[in-house]
Amino acid sequence: MTASNQTFVVDQANLDQCTTLEMPQVNADQLVEGEALLTVDHFAFTANNITYAALGKRFKYWDFFPAEAPWGQIPVWGFADVAASKHPEIKTGSRVYGYLPMANQLVVKPGKVSKSSFVDTSEHRQHLALAYNQYLFTDSDPAYRPEHEALQMLLRPLLITSFLLDDFLATKDFFGADQIILTSASSKTALGLAFMLSHQRKTRGKPLTITALTSAGNLSFVESLGYYDRVVSYDDIDQLDSNQSTVSVDFAGNGEVLTALHKHFKDRMLFSSLVGAAHWDQRGGDKDLPGAKPEVFFAPGYWEVRGKELGNAALMQRFAELWAPLVASVESWMKITTVEGQEAVRKAYLDTLHGNIQPDQGLILKP
Incomplete structure (x- = not known):
């Protein structure tokens, strides 16, 4: 029986439809000069990956690991090992962290190789954000700890977005608001x-008052963390003080919730940021909203802007100063679950798609 590269794919137009494709396995002798073969070890899967799928066409997430229509490969963050290399600067056996397909293998064309990282310069990735094309060598990553691989996969991509949002809002003095929702x-x-x-x-x-909007079922969990000053369910938006000047950061992608917020605060909504699409199936709502016009926040683009202003090293240092205390906090409440095999991967995907993963759970998948 010929070994295969099992590749998990979803229908780009109907995310409920998913399957595993049996693709030909790549062998070392099939590599051309300058290429390397990565064997995918494990990766995290969160609501952020559902956002990649929901916004796949708009933000070109389907372009990273192309699949034959109508299928698409959802990018994930994880660890892989260099199984074979025909690049003089890439050593077989090296372990890397970066953007991966939900598959067993990935062929890359390393460029801009340094002691700490390389960039996949494959032709089909040239038009995509640099932040997603870079792979870090674990043996030279100062933040890497083998025992923290799960937390790195689960949190680092998300916390980079959190960090950049925090930086953006702070540079704007939170638009003069008294509250952030x-x-x-x-x-x-x-x-x-x-x-x-x-x-x-x-x-x-x-x-600045930090206000949480969450589902009724998650109220007690969110309150228990102590990260927010006020925790309110979606059903109680009208209980908020409509005279309080407000900035909204929308991670839900739920048009009805966003509409309710804007109509409640009206011209006291000083800035409205659209980040994720966790509630991917409930987008909609009014298009003509009172208050500030909602603006999409694209983290890789903002990183490039701030990287030029401050230098990438200085920006990464700022992130590292927040990463350490946050990881220490998260370790106290996050429950990490590892699942293995294609059927388990499928179930984990569908559970995440339909919001059946508890907020204190972290999913690690092994293909």
């Missing part, structure tokens, strides 16, 4: 932002 407040990206806002409040000297 985070929807889908139990999502890991929202929790990361809430922690950073709370953690830095004293040094910033700005008494």
